[in-house]
Amino acid sequence: MTTESITIETDQLTVDHLVWRRYRRKIPGLVEEVLALNPGLAGQGPYLRRGATVLLPVLQPADPTADADLLSLWD
Numbered sequence: 001m002t003t004e005s006i007t008i009e010t011d012q013l014t015v016d017h018l019v020w021r022r023y024r025r026k027i028p029g030l031v032e033e034v035l036a037l038n039p040g041l042a043g044q045g046p047y048l049r050r051g052a053t054v055l056l057p058v059l060q061p062a063d064p065t066a067d068a069d070l071l072s073l074w075d
Contacts, residue, residue, distance in 0.1 A: 013047060015054075
């Protein structure tokens, strides 16, 4: 799995909020995946400390045609 490193630059930021800021959509299980990539992060309390480095997974872009039925004007 490919990851990217984010340095926390604000106060009062939670993992959930960090995930929302980075991906801008709700992805089931992603907060848990971030916590698994960063052992000990959950034990530091609800807020990420300023200057902390957090690893986030790099998600592959979804194929917009993968689940869509194609419509042809000539069918």
